[in-house]
Amino acid sequence: MKVLALNGSPRPLGNTTNILNDLQDEFEREGVEFELVHLYEYKFTNCNVCLTCEMRGDGRCMDEDDGFNPLLNRMRVADAILLASPTYAGACSSVMQTFLERAQLVFENGDLGLQGKVGGAIAVYSHQGGSLVYNQMVDFMLNNGMLVVGSNPLPIVHALNSPQYMDDRSGMKGVMGLMKNMVSALMRLNGYE
Numbered sequence: 282m283k284v285l286a287l288n289g290s291p292r293p294l295g296n297t298t299n300i301l302n303d304l305q306d307e308f309e310r311e312g313v314e315f316e317l318v319h320l321y322e323y324k325f326t327n328c329n330v331c332l333t334c335e336m337r338g339d340g341r342c343m344d345e346d347d348g349f350n351p352l353l354n355r356m357r358v359a360d361a362i363l364l365a366s367p368t369y370a371g372a373c374s375s376v377m378q379t380f381l382e383r384a385q386l387v388f389e390n391g392d393l394g395l396q397g398k399v400g401g402a403i404a405v406y407s408h409q410g411g412s413l414v415y416n417q418m419v420d421f422m423l424n425n426g427m428l429v430v431g432s433n434p435l436p437i438v439h440a441l442n443s444p445q446y447m448d449d450r451s452g453m454k455g456v457m458g459l460m461k462n463m464v465s466a467l468m469r470l471n472g473y474e
Contacts (some may be wrong), residue, residue, distance in 0.1 A: 282467045289366030289377030291321040292382075296446040297367045297405045300438065300453075304460055305361075311464045315407040318355070318445035320376045323348050328383040334364070340391030342383055349383060353394065356384075358429035360471075361463055362427065364418040371410035373417050381421045388425050396426035399466045401459045407441040430457030430466050 286304070290297035301317055308315040326344050333343035340357075341350045356362055366377040373381065390393055402418035404411045415437050422429045436459040438452030446453065 282312075282360045282385050282471060283316065283358075284308055284361040284363055284463065284467075285317065285356055286317045286363040286365065287380070288317060288319045288321075289364070289373060289374045289376070289380070290319075291366075291376060292443075293319070293321075295367065295405075296438065296440040296443045297365050297403070299443050300403060300405070300446055300456060301363075301365055304456065307457070308464065311460075313361075313464055313467060316355075316359070318352065318470065320374075320380055323352070323376070324382075325349055325376065325379045325383065327379055328386060332338050332386070334387045335390035338391060340394055342385060344388050349380075353384060357392075357394040359398070360467055361401070362395065362422070363401045363403070363463070364421070365403040366405070366414055366418065368404060368406035368410040368414045371413060373414050377418075381417070383423060385424060387474055393426060395422070399470065400427035400429045401431075401436070401463050402429075403436045403438065403456055403459065405438045405440055405446065407439070411437040411439070421473060428466060428470075430459060430462045432456075432462055434458075448451060 400422035404414040436455040
């Protein structure tokens with residue numbers, strides 16, 4: 282079983298990145314492979330809604346030069362997808378937003394390649410917008426027919442500069458609850474529970 286985590290933070294040592302690094306250890310302790318992808322390493326072009334993906338119908342974007350299509354393929358073979366983004370200007374980071382916009386069109390006009398996969402989301406905010414960011418990512422997963430896992434409290438973490446994420450006990454309780462619930466869902470879907 283494998284979780285593919287997409288990090289929407291442009292900061293290599295920010296709160297979002299450090300939360301995902303901590304989660305990698307937790308997932309691997311549970312026997313679940315964890316791969317972390319930093320979206321800031323890509324230079325995604327913006328979607329211009331050319332709808333070539335709809336005309337092609339093969340689950341690929343026409344832009345073959347920015348690593349987007351291979352990343353979609355990695356999502357297709359993973360058992361679970363974990364999206365994480367900081368909150369910038371009250372919304373997802375620009376790299377996460379660009380990725381979600383393009384991926385949504387390609388998946389819905391192509392092969393619905395995420396349908397039935399386990400999904401989870403983590404949002405980090407300093408002032409406002411954490412719920413909106415969380416909902417942006419959850420909506421993407423629901424639109425793709427994924428089985429979205431939640432937690433109580435929600436995995437929305439209040440932090441400005443890293444490692445302030447550790448100070449939000451409620452948010453981190455939500456993050457750990459999300460991890461446990463994702464593992465449980467994966468185990469059940471794969472017949473281990």
